[in-house]
Amino acid sequence: MPYFRWALDVRCPRCGGRAIFDEPYEFVAARKKDPVDGEGLHRWGGWYVREKYPSVLPWRAPRGSSQFLSTGHVQISGGVRLRHRGVVRCAECHRVAVHVLRWPADAYFQWDVRGTRLWATDARHAQVLLHYVESLLRDPWRYPGYRRSLQKLPAVVLAARNRARVARGIRDALRAAGEQLDAQPWLDPPDARPG
Numbered sequence: 406m407p408y409f410r411w412a413l414d415v416r417c418p419r420c421g422g423r424a425i426f427d428e429p430y431e432f433v434a435a436r437k438k439d440p441v442d443g444e445g446l447h448r449w450g451g452w453y454v455r456e457k458y459p460s461v462l463p464w465r466a467p468r469g470s471s472q473f474l475s476t477g478h479v480q481i482s483g484g485v486r487l488r489h490r491g492v493v494r495c496a497e498c499h500r501v502a503v504h505v506l507r508w509p510a511d512a513y514f515q516w517d518v519r520g521t522r523l524w525a526t527d528a529r530h531a532q533v534l535l536h537y538v539e540s541l542l543r544d545p546w547r548y549p550g551y552r553r554s555l556q557k558l559p560a561v562v563l564a565a566r567n568r569a570r571v572a573r574g575i576r577d578a579l580r581a582a583g584e585q586l587d588a589q590p591w592l593d594p595p596d597a598r599p600g
Contacts, residue, residue, distance in 0.1 A: 413426040416513050429456070514531045518562050528584045
């Protein structure tokens with residue numbers, strides 16, 4: 406099973422439309438008996454690395470002897486930093502190019518709530534935010550896969566005086582993106598996510 410594979414909805418740097426930011430490689434933990442064959446497949450320490458966009462961003466192993474993946478904001482020598490340098494694919498202008506992610510500035514789904522930026526990684530996350538903000542019983546444990554992000558929402562986003570405004574903004578953005586509003590979007594298994 407791949408270590409990290411979810412894509413993010415971002416604004417296309419060329420046309421401003423809805424695009425996908427995707428990791429250029431898929432990392433799979435290597436076992437001793439696994440074969441290393443196939444075009445675009447490389448062995449890197451304890452990982453197999455599959456190139457997803459070999460003509461756009463071919464694999465080059467980082468310098469140093471460390472073989473680890475980092476999701477943090479600081480690049481540590483020898484590892485690969487995820488959600489940093491990837492490939493943007495735009496369905497509107499058909500751009501497929503290398504992109505350095507500036508999150509959350511690049512987020513397609515984002516809203517200003519009294520000076521605080523609220524963002525969603527994709528349409529499903531936006532729907533979860535909508536449901537959570539509108540619900541009277543805000544229990545993050547009811548939303549598998551989103552619990553941590555919901556627990557960290559700023560108070561200004563959840564304040565009763567902002568509830569209608571925040572919900573309207575999220576709903577309008579989802580409709581503008583052509584998304585149907587699901588009654589319970591968090592019930593879909595994470596493996597069913599697009600990307």
